Amino acid sequence: MLVLIGLNHKTAPVEVRERMSVQEDALEDELNLLRALPGVEGVVVISTCNRVEIACSVQGDEAAGLIVARQAERARMERSELERHLYILRDGDVVRHLFRVASGLDSMIVGEPQIAGQVRQGYHAARATKTLDPLLHKLFEHTLRVAKKIRTETGIGEHAVSIPYAAVELARKIFGELEGLRVLLVGAGKIGELTAQHLKGHGLKEILVANRSPERARELASRFCGEVVPFESLRSELSRCDIVIASTASPTFVIGRDEVEESMDARRHRDLFLVDLSVPRNIDPEIAQVSGAYLYNIDDLKEIADSNKEIRLSKAAVAGTIVDREVETFLGRLATQEAIPTILELRERLEDLRAAELEKCLRKMGPISPEQRAAIEALSNGIINKVLHYPILRLKESAADNRPESGEVIRETIRKIFGLR
Amino acid sequence: MSPDWFLYITLTLYTLGTASALLAVIRRSPLLQKPALALMAAGLITHTIWIGSICVRTGHAPITNLPETASFIAWTILVIKLLLHFRYRIQGANFFIYPLVLILLVLSALIGESIEPLEPALRSRVFIGHLLLTNLGVAALLIAGGFTILYLIQEKAVREKRQSALSAWLPSLRACDQISYRALAVGFSIYTAGIFTGFIWSYMTPESASGPGAKEIGAFVAWLMFAALLQSHLSGNYRTRKNLVIAAVAFASILVSILGIQHA
Numbered sequence: 001m002l003v004l005i006g007l008n009h010k011t012a013p014v015e016v017r018e019r020m021s022v023q024e025d026a027l028e029d030e031l032n033l034l035r036a037l038p039g040v041e042g043v044v045v046i047s048t049c050n051r052v053e054i055a056c057s058v059q060g061d062e063a064a065g066l067i068v069a070r071q072a073e074r075a076r077m078e079r080s081e082l083e084r085h086l087y088i089l090r091d092g093d094v095v096r097h098l099f100r101v102a103s104g105l106d107s108m109i110v111g112e113p114q115i116a117g118q119v120r121q122g123y124h125a126a127r128a129t130k131t132l133d134p135l136l137h138k139l140f141e142h143t144l145r146v147a148k149k150i151r152t153e154t155g156i157g158e159h160a161v162s163i164p165y166a167a168v169e170l171a172r173k174i175f176g177e178l179e180g181l182r183v184l185l186v187g188a189g190k191i192g193e194l195t196a197q198h199l200k201g202h203g204l205k206e207i208l209v210a211n212r213s214p215e216r217a218r219e220l221a222s223r224f225c226g227e228v229v230p231f232e233s234l235r236s237e238l239s240r241c242d243i244v245i246a247s248t249a250s251p252t253f254v255i256g257r258d259e260v261e262e263s264m265d266a267r268r269h270r271d272l273f274l275v276d277l278s279v280p281r282n283i284d285p286e287i288a289q290v291s292g293a294y295l296y297n298i299d300d301l302k303e304i305a306d307s308n309k310e311i312r313l314s315k316a317a318v319a320g321t322i323v324d325r326e327v328e329t330f331l332g333r334l335a336t337q338e339a340i341p342t343i344l345e346l347r348e349r350l351e352d353l354r355a356a357e358l359e360k361c362l363r364k365m366g367p368i369s370p371e372q373r374a375a376i377e378a379l380s381n382g383i384i385n386k387v388l389h390y391p392i393l394r395l396k397e398s399a400a401d402n403r404p405e406s407g408e409v410i411r412e413t414i415r416k417i418f419g420l421r
Numbered sequence: 422m423s424p425d426w427f428l429y430i431t432l433t434l435y436t437l438g439t440a441s442a443l444l445a446v447i448r449r450s451p452l453l454q455k456p457a458l459a460l461m462a463a464g465l466i467t468h469t470i471w472i473g474s475i476c477v478r479t480g481h482a483p484i485t486n487l488p489e490t491a492s493f494i495a496w497t498i499l500v501i502k503l504l505l506h507f508r509y510r511i512q513g514a515n516f517f518i519y520p521l522v523l524i525l526l527v528l529s530a531l532i533g534e535s536i537e538p539l540e541p542a543l544r545s546r547v548f549i550g551h552l553l554l555t556n557l558g559v560a561a562l563l564i565a566g567g568f569t570i571l572y573l574i575q576e577k578a579v580r581e582k583r584q585s586a587l588s589a590w591l592p593s594l595r596a597c598d599q600i601s602y603r604a605l606a607v608g609f610s611i612y613t614a615g616i617f618t619g620f621i622w623s624y625m626t627p628e629s630a631s632g633p634g635a636k637e638i639g640a641f642v643a644w645l646m647f648a649a650l651l652q653s654h655l656s657g658n659y660r661t662r663k664n665l666v667i668a669a670v671a672f673a674s675i676l677v678s679i680l681g682i683q684h685a
Contacts, residue, residue, distance in 0.1 A: 176593030269657035271594060291660045300582050
């Protein structure tokens with residue numbers, strides 16, 4: 001049986017999530033501890049800043065309660081208090097939840113790509129700590145496949161939904177590869193820094209930092225492994241760089257039209273991408289008229305991010321249908337696999353029965369011709385096969401039925417009726 | 422196997438490759454670009470064999486009449502495209518380059534090749550040189566014109582902060598710019614040399630001179646337009662709407678000049 005106990009940014013405030021989170025160095029111990037609880041056959045823990053998910057393969061009904069009790073103890077909270085924020089899922093719901101989480105459909109920023117990696121990390125940690133059982137192993141392999149499938153088929157992670165990413169996307173549309181480009185970061189606003197960081201993450205190597213305060217400039221420059229540029233020589237630096245990010249608190253324009261026009265000649269009219277993240281604006285909007293200069297302010301970027309969010313939401317709907325299909329496939333496959341041992345045992349049991357009775361009969365009958373013997377074998381085989389026909393059919397049908405409960409009921413019934421283990 | 426088979430196989434491969442590339446754009450599925458590239462590359466091989474077979478059968482370089490020229494230009498464009506692909510990893514422009522190649526080859530096939538030896542007047546080295554230079558120049562200029570148009574359309578979209586549906590598929594602005602400029606610079610020089618040798622040849626063989634036809638007028642207009650584009654690149658003022666019109670006219674005139682080819 002599958003059980004999942006968890007909380008996320010929708011069900012718990014950050015104070016509770018903090019207490020529940022499992023740090024990397026504590027993960028192994030927690031996994032072992034949970035695995036040791038009675039009834040728990042396998043456990044995987046996924047802990048990120050927005051969620052904690054504990055997925056277990058269990059026998060019996062007590063295990064879930066024990067896990068909750070353990071988490072309340074670890075988080076140093078009253079159990080009833082913790083339970084207000086937890087969700088407890090079973091079987092098919094666990095599968096659907098995990099598929100959705102790994103695909104980014106449950107994330108704060110729908111379609112974000114990091115969560116799949118975090119799920120993979122949790123899975124690998126459990127594998128290394130040997131707290132995986134075959135069921136969880138199958139489940140997580142399928143989960144990661146579904147996450148990849150959704151990413152590639154819907155392209156859900158593709159369009160930038162945040163301002164810094166929108167700026168990076170634009171830079172790539174203008175320049176292609178970012179390697180070899182130079183960006184000038186003017187000022188120290190948070191979004192500006194984030195944008196420069198993202199650009200760096202996408203291959204851009206050279207970062208120039210200019211700030212009215214030299215210490216601040218040095219601090220930023222060292223953080224980015226960049227170069228400090230004196231604020232006064234902004235004008236001449238313009239001709240050296242390809243991207244300018246402005247986010248200062250200055251009430252007046254820091255970069256004017258003349259400066260850009262002048263620099264255009266010096267830079268042989270190569271494209272210049274200017275990003276104005278400040279309010280009031282730091283970059284003269286007239287610059288947009290200069291041939292080769294592309295100026296985007298914070299409203300423009302926000303518009304792009306917002307319209308991309310719409311796109312993502314519609315893709316999320318498509319992704320949701322894919323998830324539903326995959327859940328059905330997974331459960332169906334699981335049920336069929338669970339039916340197979342029963343089918344084999346049933347066959348084996350009846351075959352033993354047949355062989356034993358046939359022996360008895362042949363001993364009593366004395367010498368008989370080969371044809372007679374063949375006829376008796378055929379008779380016993382035929383009876384056994386006919387008897388088995390309907391039970392095996394029902395077992396297979398209930399497996400294809402995709403409701404694990406009905407499959408389990410039939411299996412249990414058949415085991416009881418035929419005296420199997 | 423009659424050599425004509427190579428033409429048909431090439432046409433089939435190019436058609437499938439073009440269809441695949443267009444589908445990749447329509448269905449927004451970059452995976453379809455791979456088979457498109459493979460098909461076009463395979464077609465290029467059979468195309469080369471086809472051109473070679475004409476060369477062997479007619480005994481002269483395969484660039485003397487309209488069908489040969491169209492076929493050769495298509496071939497050159499595809500070669501340049503493949504070089505661009507491996508150098509710049511450009512895939513976005515396939516949706517206009519592949520159809521261009523296909524259309525040129527279809528044109529060539531429709532007009533049909535007449536396998537004849539050249540008239541004596543046309544056999545001079547100067548003439549062959551003229552043909553080679555103009556054909557190579559035309560191929561490069563068609564690419565330059567195409568990429569200039571792509572660049573200007575995209576540039577306008579980025580400047581006006583619109584997101585055009587096509588923009589996800591086009592190569593980056595800078596790549597379009599670099600390619601169009603280099604193709605323009607190289608192509609224009611070669612084309613000018615070609616026109617120049619053309620003048621020399623017609624001077625050397627006055628008996629074959631006839632009044633300016635579509636070919637000459639198209640070439641002249643195209644040359645002027647591309648010269649204007651080149652000039653605007655050098656002056657730094659090339660991101661203008663005017664240039665979009667000039668590039669379109671240049672592109673069209675070159676096609677006209679191809680269609681005006683006669684000889685044989």
